[in-house]
Amino acid sequence: MYAIETKNLTKKFKEKTAVNGIDLTINEGELFALLGTNGAGKTTTIKMLSTLILPTDGEVKILGMDVVKDSQKIKEILNVSPQKTAIAPNLSVKENLEFMAGVYQIPNKEAKIDELVKLFKLDEVLKQKAKTLSGGWQRKVSIAIALINEPKILFLDEPTLGLDVIARKELWKVIEKLKGNITIILTTHYMEEAESLSDRVGIMAKGDLVDVGTTEELKTKASTDNFEDAFVKIATGGEL
Amino acid sequence: MRTINFAKRNFKEIIRDPLSIIFAIILPLFLLFIFQQFNIPSENYELHNFTPGIVVFGFTFITLFSAMLVSKDRTSSLLIRLGISPMKSIEYILGYMLAILPIIVIQNILFFILAIVLGLEFSVHIIFAMLVSIVVAILFIALGIIIGSVASEKGSSGISSVIIQLVCFTSGMYFPKEALGKGFRFICECLPFESCVTIIRGIMNNNTDIISGRNVVLFFVYTIAAVICSAVVFKKKMISDNK
Numbered sequence: 001m002y003a004i005e006t007k008n009l010t011k012k013f014k015e016k017t018a019v020n021g022i023d024l025t026i027n028e029g030e031l032f033a034l035l036g037t038n039g040a041g042k043t044t045t046i047k048m049l050s051t052l053i054l055p056t057d058g059e060v061k062i063l064g065m066d067v068v069k070d071s072q073k074i075k076e077i078l079n080v081s082p083q084k085t086a087i088a089p090n091l092s093v094k095e096n097l098e099f100m101a102g103v104y105q106i107p108n109k110e111a112k113i114d115e116l117v118k119l120f121k122l123d124e125v126l127k128q129k130a131k132t133l134s135g136g137w138q139r140k141v142s143i144a145i146a147l148i149n150e151p152k153i154l155f156l157d158e159p160t161l162g163l164d165v166i167a168r169k170e171l172w173k174v175i176e177k178l179k180g181n182i183t184i185i186l187t188t189h190y191m192e193e194a195e196s197l198s199d200r201v202g203i204m205a206k207g208d209l210v211d212v213g214t215t216e217e218l219k220t221k222a223s224t225d226n227f228e229d230a231f232v233k234i235a236t237g238g239e240l
Numbered sequence: 241m242r243t244i245n246f247a248k249r250n251f252k253e254i255i256r257d258p259l260s261i262i263f264a265i266i267l268p269l270f271l272l273f274i275f276q277q278f279n280i281p282s283e284n285y286e287l288h289n290f291t292p293g294i295v296v297f298g299f300t301f302i303t304l305f306s307a308m309l310v311s312k313d314r315t316s317s318l319l320i321r322l323g324i325s326p327m328k329s330i331e332y333i334l335g336y337m338l339a340i341l342p343i344i345v346i347q348n349i350l351f352f353i354l355a356i357v358l359g360l361e362f363s364v365h366i367i368f369a370m371l372v373s374i375v376v377a378i379l380f381i382a383l384g385i386i387i388g389s390v391a392s393e394k395g396s397s398g399i400s401s402v403i404i405q406l407v408c409f410t411s412g413m414y415f416p417k418e419a420l421g422k423g424f425r426f427i428c429e430c431l432p433f434e435s436c437v438t439i440i441r442g443i444m445n446n447n448t449d450i451i452s453g454r455n456v457v458l459f460f461v462y463t464i465a466a467v468i469c470s471a472v473v474f475k476k477k478m479i480s481d482n483k
Binding site for chain 1 (some may be wrong): 241246248249252253256257312315316317319320321322323324325326327413474
């Protein structure tokens, strides 16, 4: 069984087609990077896969369950770290974790929070209000919160956007620790991030999923030495 | 349980913003105190008439907080995270409402204590008025959720200020609705704020004769419509924000 399987996944906003009939399979435990230029349809795809918006056409199965019919069950087993910081600003880091544990009705709440505090080394900021944290810490907390319900599938929407190089590398380490245990779908604009972290990459352009493969496969297909050039070539259809 | 959890979070968010406390509690208390120092020759400013007005005036800041909280949650993407969680729309609305109820109770207790200190005679009807005012506050919370669902953070404070001004001018707290002519009176009678003040005033003073059928019907129609509208608009905006 695939973690995610889509058939002809389509999203239209009035006349505009944001996502155009995507067929995609993602294996359990895989880290799949979804790349594309601005407006390529990555975030809309993630929103459909994560039950936030309904597809206009096509179907999505999450661990065999239909995203429309079984959305309530699916919501229990996935989580997301959205593009913008999605934490309660006046709550401390611990209170944010407790709040989301309450949202998911986690039975052994304290143990789960302790585990996340250790994994993300959140001790030093635990009592600090979320709004006073640096961008790097806020992203870390955002991902920690997304793991509160032990999701089987985790969506990371541009998790390192705007972070300095050290904060970014620290987050990579955290994401690497999660690899294999959870199916992760990552969107990013940083090619080195996709190359370093992902098992496979999907490239989107103008709503289409134009290619899927490992970074090595995509470099070979595009006949380029580095992944950034391969991405540009594939995403633009060889125009650049 | 999810509703209580969400309400707890909302409550903490509101009380940790010191401006909230200043506007919702200290400003109305100051107004209640200061207007009693001038001996203004108008029945409107007598404690038994003015205190219910101050209670409703205090609720307009509740509209402001509710609006700011909802719009902040929208812009911070917290609602995207919650939209993916198993929380349902009704749990959001109830969570926002429950969070604000303790603030309303605190407001009421302080307003009535000050009024008693300033000379309002205590009676059991004050407690009845406090209970009824909690029901009245639902209208103002729902208005806040609607404003916060459709407007940005800055827009929310602007639109809420309009509600604050409307309450000042049309509730009859500062001057009677007849003071500015028939047209103005008609506007006051079409809006729910004068009814809110009259209902609390009538119950507090054990003078329910002043509460007309129009007051009761108008209040309930506005409140029910606002609650339904808040749920519908919030859900709709939550989806459209995520497109």
